[in-house]
Amino acid sequence: MTTRQDCVELDAVDPLGAVRERFSLPDGVIYLDGNSLGALPVAAARAVDEAVRRQWGEDLIASWNKHGWIGLPQRVGGRIAPLIGAGADEVVAADSVSVNLFKLAAAAVGARGGRRVVLTEGGDFPTDLYILQGLAGMMPEVELRVVEPGGIEAALDDRVAVVLLSHVHYRSGAVRDMAGLSTTIRAAGALSLWDLSHSAGVLDVDLNRAGADLAAGCGYKYLSGGPGAPAYLFVARRHQAALRNPLSGWMGHARPFDFVDDYAPAPGIDRWLCGTPPILSLTALDAALDAFSGLDMAVVRAKAGALGDLFIERVEARCAGKGLALASPRDATTRGGQVSFRHPQGWAVMQNLIARGVIGDFRSPDVIRFGFAPLYVRRVDVWDAVEVLGEVLDAESWRDPRYQTVATVT
Numbered sequence: 001m002t003t004r005q006d007c008v009e010l011d012a013v014d015p016l017g018a019v020r021e022r023f024s025l026p027d028g029v030i031y032l033d034g035n036s037l038g039a040l041p042v043a044a045a046r047a048v049d050e051a052v053r054r055q056w057g058e059d060l061i062a063s064w065n066k067h068g069w070i071g072l073p074q075r076v077g078g079r080i081a082p083l084i085g086a087g088a089d090e091v092v093a094a095d096s097v098s099v100n101l102f103k104l105a106a107a108a109v110g111a112r113g114g115r116r117v118v119l120t121e122g123g124d125f126p127t128d129l130y131i132l133q134g135l136a137g138m139m140p141e142v143e144l145r146v147v148e149p150g151g152i153e154a155a156l157d158d159r160v161a162v163v164l165l166s167h168v169h170y171r172s173g174a175v176r177d178m179a180g181l182s183t184t185i186r187a188a189g190a191l192s193l194w195d196l197s198h199s200a201g202v203l204d205v206d207l208n209r210a211g212a213d214l215a216a217g218c219g220y221k222y223l224s225g226g227p228g229a230p231a232y233l234f235v236a237r238r239h240q241a242a243l244r245n246p247l248s249g250w251m252g253h254a255r256p257f258d259f260v261d262d263y264a265p266a267p268g269i270d271r272w273l274c275g276t277p278p279i280l281s282l283t284a285l286d287a288a289l290d291a292f293s294g295l296d297m298a299v300v301r302a303k304a305g306a307l308g309d310l311f312i313e314r315v316e317a318r319c320a321g322k323g324l325a326l327a328s329p330r331d332a333t334t335r336g337g338q339v340s341f342r343h344p345q346g347w348a349v350m351q352n353l354i355a356r357g358v359i360g361d362f363r364s365p366d367v368i369r370f371g372f373a374p375l376y377v378r379r380v381d382v383w384d385a386v387e388v389l390g391e392v393l394d395a396e397s398w399r400d401p402r403y404q405t406v407a408t409v410t
């Protein structure tokens with residue numbers, strides 16, 4: 001049985017221990033929601049201040065050249081690339097995950113000859129399904145095929161153009177076999193499209209080793225790029241010439257500043273840009289990525305697994321018989337950076353925890369979710385968080401009416 005003292009001792013020799021200082025964390029809070037909104041990196045606050053006051057404030061429009069604003073989407077993409085096992089020329093930061101999934105799924109359908117089926121699993125992150133529904137609604141020849149979890153292999157046939165899957169499931173934290181599924185999808189003649197929102201920055205993602213074709217992911221979760229940070233997308237080099245961005249905006253043009261009437265896609269990854277990049281947000285994301293410098297993602301992943309294991313062990317010891325049921329894989333090798341438990345009054349329990357300074361989140365209908373961002377969460381935080389959870393459940397303080405009102409954002 002792990003004691004609090006064991007946690008303190010393990011934290012003292014944690015190879016990622018010093019990385020916590022790269023983040024600005026409020027006192028009195030145990031932040032277990034870095035899987036939803038990553039904590040503020042110290043460097044990001046400084047970089048945004050500089051970009052606002054000096055670049056925008058003093059150098060004005062000259063900054064597009066002088067401070068390299070125009071190349072920022074590619075530079076940020078190039079810095080995300082090593083975190084996801086991609087080449088720097090295969091990733092660009094742009095738009096939101098939703099928009100990027102639209103661009104990539106539409107392009108994949110356009111490039112697979114007569115194949116017109118877009119295949120995905122039900123129960124995944126809503127926007128992924130909503131975007132595919134929108135695509136199918138707009139292009140009547142596209143058929144959206146949604147199967148039960150585990151049903152992808154059986155649903156592959158010669159009409160499937162693209163398969164969209166999350167690498168890590170947002171609710172359970174379950175990790176999919178990216179290499180195995182990418183291989184199966186490719187053998188069936190379709191393209192794989194991976195959503196990395198819950199895996200990049202916490203797992204040792206390796207898109208090219210897995211043989212993945214396409215991917216998109218989130219900048220504001222484990223990457224800590226800030227609220228509404230730009231997302232990114234990946235197109236494997238072998239597909240870059242054939243795939244066309246359906247949102248053929250001027251920033252994806254081969255020569256945007258020629259101002260000609262006809263669209264000509266830029267070669268390579270640049271064609272996946274659409275409109276003018278959000279420089280302040282990209283600046284925050286760029287600086288946030290400094291927090292990953294020099295880190296081995298296998299070490300990051302191992303720590304995420306250890307924190308999750310510790311959390312499960314402690315919850316099952318401290319909170320036994322209190323109505324919690326594990327809703328994540330027990331085996332850390334098949335789990336992302338979060339652990340979820342079901343509780344019939346999950347919303348109220350989480351509100352009570354937040355009021356006590358332990359921040360996780362709630363996912364409908366009954367899941368309380370705890371994210372263990374390995375760059376700034378310590379073992380002692382996990383231990384203390386479970387202690388607070390135990391007190392809340394023992395006293396049933398979550399019954400207080402102030403914890404019952406459901407807010408707009410959960």
Ligand SMILES: *Cc1c(COP(=O)(O)O)cnc(C)c1O
Nearest residue numbers: 096097098125166170195197218
């Ligand atoms: C967070 C998340 C998104 C976010 O999409 P946005 O369009 O950037 O808001 C998409 N997919 C998954 C799986 C996510 O976890």
